[in-house]
Amino acid sequence: MIFVEAGTRSIRSFDAQLIFAQKLTARGFDACIDADYLPEDAGRGRLYEAANFLTDPEEHVAEAVFVLGAEEVEDLLLASLRQKQLGADVPVVATGRFKTQQSYVGAKARLAFALGREASVIDLTDTQPRSMLPSAVSPLVAETRPIVRPIGEVTDVTVVLGSMELDNPETLSCLSRMSSQGDYGLKLVVSGAQNEFITASHFNDLPRILYTDLSPLTLAKSTDILVMFGHGVAGDRMAELAVELIAAGGVVIDCTEDEVLMSSGAPALLGPKTLFALDGYLTGKILGNTSQIAEQALKSQWLRTIEISRLETAAELVAKPRRPERTTQRTLFLPTNGVGLGHAQRCAVIANALPDNISPIFAAFPSCVPIARREGMDCIPLVARTDTKDNSNANDILTYRRLSAALQEGDRLVFDGGYVFDSVNRVILEHGLSAVWIRRGLWPKGRSRHTMLHREGIFDRVIVPSEAFEELNDAYSYGDHIHYVGPVFRRVIQSAEDINHLRARLAERFGRDFKQLVVSMLGGGVASDRSAQLQAISGMLEARTDCLHLVVTWPGSKVQPAVFGWKNTRVVHTLEATKLCLAADLVISAAGYNSVHEILYHNIPSILIPQSAPYLDDQERRARALSDRELCATITETEFMKLERTVLDCLDDGGVEVFRSALKKIKLPEAGAAAAADLLIKT
Amino acid sequence: MFGDTQNVAPVLRRVVDELCIPVIWDSPRISADFVILHNPSFLKFQNSLNAQVIARELIVVTHENFLRPGGEEGFDVSNCLGQIDASAIALRKTLAPVSAYNRETVTNWVSRFREARHWQVLEADWFNIFSTDLCHPCDMPEDRRGRHSRPGFEKFPPVAELDMCFPKHAKSNVILGANALLDAGVHRAHWKLLPFDAISVEDFFEMIDFFVYFTAPTWQESFGRVVAEALAAGKVVLTDPKTGKTFGEAVITCHPSEVDGIISDFILHPRRYHEQVSRSQSALERYSVQNFRAHLSKVLTPERGVPA
Numbered sequence: 001m002i003f004v005e006a007g008t009r010s011i012r013s014f015d016a017q018l019i020f021a022q023k024l025t026a027r028g029f030d031a032c033i034d035a036d037y038l039p040e041d042a043g044r045g046r047l048y049e050a051a052n053f054l055t056d057p058e059e060h061v062a063e064a065v066f067v068l069g070a071e072e073v074e075d076l077l078l079a080s081l082r083q084k085q086l087g088a089d090v091p092v093v094a095t096g097r098f099k100t101q102q103s104y105v106g107a108k109a110r111l112a113f114a115l116g117r118e119a120s121v122i123d124l125t126d127t128q129p130r131s132m133l134p135s136a137v138s139p140l141v142a143e144t145r146p147i148v149r150p151i152g153e154v155t156d157v158t159v160v161l162g163s164m165e166l167d168n169p170e171t172l173s174c175l176s177r178m179s180s181q182g183d184y185g186l187k188l189v190v191s192g193a194q195n196e197f198i199t200a201s202h203f204n205d206l207p208r209i210l211y212t213d214l215s216p217l218t219l220a221k222s223t224d225i226l227v228m229f230g231h232g233v234a235g236d237r238m239a240e241l242a243v244e245l246i247a248a249g250g251v252v253i254d255c256t257e258d259e260v261l262m263s264s265g266a267p268a269l270l271g272p273k274t275l276f277a278l279d280g281y282l283t284g285k286i287l288g289n290t291s292q293i294a295e296q297a298l299k300s301q302w303l304r305t306i307e308i309s310r311l312e313t314a315a316e317l318v319a320k321p322r323r324p325e326r327t328t329q330r331t332l333f334l335p336t337n338g339v340g341l342g343h344a345q346r347c348a349v350i351a352n353a354l355p356d357n358i359s360p361i362f363a364a365f366p367s368c369v370p371i372a373r374r375e376g377m378d379c380i381p382l383v384a385r386t387d388t389k390d391n392s393n394a395n396d397i398l399t400y401r402r403l404s405a406a407l408q409e410g411d412r413l414v415f416d417g418g419y420v421f422d423s424v425n426r427v428i429l430e431h432g433l434s435a436v437w438i439r440r441g442l443w444p445k446g447r448s449r450h451t452m453l454h455r456e457g458i459f460d461r462v463i464v465p466s467e468a469f470e471e472l473n474d475a476y477s478y479g480d481h482i483h484y485v486g487p488v489f490r491r492v493i494q495s496a497e498d499i500n501h502l503r504a505r506l507a508e509r510f511g512r513d514f515k516q517l518v519v520s521m522l523g524g525g526v527a528s529d530r531s532a533q534l535q536a537i538s539g540m541l542e543a544r545t546d547c548l549h550l551v552v553t554w555p556g557s558k559v560q561p562a563v564f565g566w567k568n569t570r571v572v573h574t575l576e577a578t579k580l581c582l583a584a585d586l587v588i589s590a591a592g593y594n595s596v597h598e599i600l601y602h603n604i605p606s607i608l609i610p611q612s613a614p615y616l617d618d619q620e621r622r623a624r625a626l627s628d629r630e631l632c633a634t635i636t637e638t639e640f641m642k643l644e645r646t647v648l649d650c651l652d653d654g655g656v657e658v659f660r661s662a663l664k665k666i667k668l669p670e671a672g673a674a675a676a677a678d679l680l681i682k683t
Numbered sequence: 684m685f686g687d688t689q690n691v692a693p694v695l696r697r698v699v700d701e702l703c704i705p706v707i708w709d710s711p712r713i714s715a716d717f718v719i720l721h722n723p724s725f726l727k728f729q730n731s732l733n734a735q736v737i738a739r740e741l742i743v744v745t746h747e748n749f750l751r752p753g754g755e756e757g758f759d760v761s762n763c764l765g766q767i768d769a770s771a772i773a774l775r776k777t778l779a780p781v782s783a784y785n786r787e788t789v790t791n792w793v794s795r796f797r798e799a800r801h802w803q804v805l806e807a808d809w810f811n812i813f814s815t816d817l818c819h820p821c822d823m824p825e826d827r828r829g830r831h832s833r834p835g836f837e838k839f840p841p842v843a844e845l846d847m848c849f850p851k852h853a854k855s856n857v858i859l860g861a862n863a864l865l866d867a868g869v870h871r872a873h874w875k876l877l878p879f880d881a882i883s884v885e886d887f888f889e890m891i892d893f894f895v896y897f898t899a900p901t902w903q904e905s906f907g908r909v910v911a912e913a914l915a916a917g918k919v920v921l922t923d924p925k926t927g928k929t930f931g932e933a934v935i936t937c938h939p940s941e942v943d944g945i946i947s948d949f950i951l952h953p954r955r956y957h958e959q960v961s962r963s964q965s966a967l968e969r970y971s972v973q974n975f976r977a978h979l980s981k982v983l984t985p986e987r988g989v990p991a
Contacts, residue, residue, distance in 0.1 A: 075863060075866065076866075078836045078863070079863060079866060079867030079869075080867075082841070082842065082863075082867065082869075083842070085842060085843060100759070100762075101759045101761075101762060102727045102758060102759035102762060105755075105759050106727075106758070108755060109751060109837075109902075112753075112755065112899070112901035112902070113835070113836040113837040114836050115901070116841045116899055116900050117753075117900070117901060118755060118901065
């Protein structure tokens with residue numbers, strides 16, 4: 001294991017450690033960072049990157065040690081080195097930009113005191129006398145490995161705004177125009193303050209990321225042209241991005257006020273100082289000539305000054321390109337953990353529709369694991385989000401780690417959910433995955449479209465499982481990558497004989513005969529508390545001796561204790577709710593996507609009580625679409641009297657037959673699971 | 684040149700006051716037959732001496748080793764001597780080592796750097812004056828070990844060697860100046876770790892019978908004042924051969940792995956302990972005021988322009 005240490009402990013140093021550890025990993029080495037280096041205020045993005053490298057030093061034997069930023073050597077570093085009690089044969093290589101010979105001699109001496117032997121100290125100013133970032137802790141080295149560009153279908157342009165002020169109202173307008181044209185794809189790298197400014201403006205849909213949202217290595221993988229504005233280079237991360245991109249055959253345009261990239265000797269192009277001239281410069285001079293520009297840049301002697309192999313040689317390391325662990329493509333379904341199990345159910349249905357030569361696996365949250373396993377698929381268990389305030393995304397970091405371990409370049413990730421997690425975003429970009437987003441529609445009013453869509457670009461395809469009724473199929477984004485398929489839901493075939501057998505088993509199980517079976521599926525109270533409705537239904541059915549009322553929830557969900565007090569009401573935890581619904585005379589259900597489509601396509605008479613929460617789909621619209629066609633009754637959460645009337649009407653006055661008859665007559669679109677599976681295998 | 688604090692060592696202050704010699708700070712011009720400049724490494728963080736020196740002979744006393752064990756420079760010597768060179772007009776420029784080991788580093792450095800060959804190296808050591816009351820050794824030595832030093836990493840050997848020097852079976856192990864060990868969480872139940880200045884040196888010596896002193900192998904004392912203090916306090920000193928070179932038979936030189944055996948032997952034979960302390964304290968005579976006066980009289984000779 002290679003330990004990456006730093007002379008000082010700070011955010012800047014930690015960034016340098018992370019990036020260098022990533023570079024070593026990309027070169028085939030195992031690198032780690034002592035967990036003590038993690039800054040308290042590391043911020044969200046860095047935590048993801050750090051999760052791959054942080055370790056307790058005693059867990060590993062050091063193969064080599066790198067010390068970055070050795071121009072300043074704190075006692076904490078010396079203590080860390082001394083505690084490691086490194087063997088005499090473990091190379092220790094320190095890099096720094098030493099302003100004086102004394103600072104070099106002093107650092108070398110201090111390292112030697114801690115080690116009990118000499119370290120190899122490399123003065124980067126020898127090879128990089130005019131660094132693009134003289135204060136950089138990072139050694140600013142890379143592997144020269146040009147790749148064919150553009151990487152995607154259009155040239156990707158990343159613009160780093162640097163210290164640019166955004167108060168000129170024309171600036172964002174200009175960027176917005178640039179992001180809307182089709183000659184290139186635009187992405188901004190912004191500071192926290194710039195991001196807030198943009199978010200509060202009319203141009204809040206500008207594609208942008210923060211400095212720490214992605215590592216420079218990952219960012220370079222999705223960038224063909226890098227443009228830098230501001231005064232100087234905006235920190236180690238951006239300097240690393242420029243170095244990495246040039247080494248990878250990309251084009252770097254220096255628009256900084258002090259022409260800092262050019263003056264470092266880097267083979268960058270001198271671009272316009274003003275943003276307003278950038279579009280013309282790109283389209284007129286750059287876009288048609290990127291390969292020639294990159295070719296010239298790769299001839300630059302400057303590339304020799306950034307060769308990472310020099311540091312590896314000093315540490316007696318020989319790069320060993322990582323080989324993929326598998327030769328076959330893996331397909332992994334990742335359903336988000338919504339209020340119910342809808343995402344997981346849908347994924348299971350599509351996974352089952354895949355050809356036999358594809359054996360998909362799942363990564364699922366605890367409530368969804370049984371669904372995947374029931375279908376005979378392997379499942380990587382994930383950890384659900386907790387409500388801890390200090391680190392609310394800790395579970396997602398774990399998800400990121402597990403997905404990273406399970407997937408390799410070229411694998412296929414199928415994500416079913418609304419908000420695209422950081423883990424999903426990072427894993428797709430870092431591993432170069434084929435990615436598909438199964439994105440149900442009917443978003444609630446008021447949901448930020450930008451928040452939902454800003455990561456759409458990382459997916460190769462977006463599959464939208466339609467609603468059964470056309471008026472519910474809103475379009476949220478457009479393009480060749482968007483594919484609409486018919487409703488995707490779980491089909492259950494159950495004969496009359498099966499139904500009779502199930503009802504007999506229920507009678508036996510609960511020790512009472514019944515003529516009417518009512519099933520309530522109003523959720524576990526996560527999104528909307530339906531305990532009052534359940535009590536009301538249980539109460540009105542209590543006196544009906546020929547009726548059995550089942551409160552059906554998925555395993556593990558909470559049920560109010562009061563429900564257990566009724567004689568005619570029983571609680572059933574099951575993943576086979578559809579079978580119970582098919583056996584029921586009446587189903588009282590929430591109006592989630594899966595429930596409604598199963599009710600529709602299986603002709604099940606129902607009363608729908610929509611749930612509502614800011615993060616839920618618009619269940620009321622979906623329910624109304626059915627009740628307007630007299631396929632069910634829709635009851636809102638406050639309509640208790642109507643609920644009672646409707647239940648009685650259904651059970652006593654033929655209401656269920658009216659619904660069943662209408663359901664049989666309605667023409668529904670073809671189910672979409674097969675089409676979705678077909679799209680997946682083409683991705 | 685000397686900074687803003689203008690601190691003067693108490694002993695020196697007393698002498699200067701008794702002789703009514705005025706102290707001139709940061710004089711832009713220093714002119715005398717002999718100018719003695721102590722410890723050139725004080726210039727390592729600056730670019731200029733900021734004073735002009737005019738002298739018949741400039742003697743630079745090299746308190747800090749020019750080279751570390753292994754041959755790496757201890758500080759940027761060229762820069763420091765260069766600043767002095769650029770500011771001094773003198774018929775003779777002399778480097779005055781403070782000990783045998785210090786001399787070795789100075790002569791090796793001078794032979795390595797061509798541009799420094801005009802510097803003469805004084806033949807006799809410009810040793811530290813060590814004048815203090817001598818304490819008697821204890822009657823019956825026990826396995827009470829200790830060390831004290833400034834807290835820098837260079838003053839401490841690797842942890843594995845510290846473990847050998849201060850083992851569990853010793854009656855006590857006291858480490859004064861253990862700031863770095865405390866900060867790094869290097870604890871042993873059988874170690875008493877005290878930060879620098881936590882107790883007086885006198886109190887520290889009350890707690891031990893054996894002074895066990897090893898440093899980082901990449902650093903070396905140029906003189907070893909702590910060793911001399913321990914000898915004066917009536918303790919047996921165990922140290923590495925290079926540090927011990929300054930003190931000859933006054934100290935026991937060994938490797939950390941040999942410490943246990945040597946201490947056991949002294950405890951079994953208290954007479955040897957007393958003989959060793961007695962021998963050590965006699966050796967301290969070498970660093971007396973009288974000897975230094977004799978040394979100085981050999982430097983300030985008529986051949987060097989001092990009237991007889």
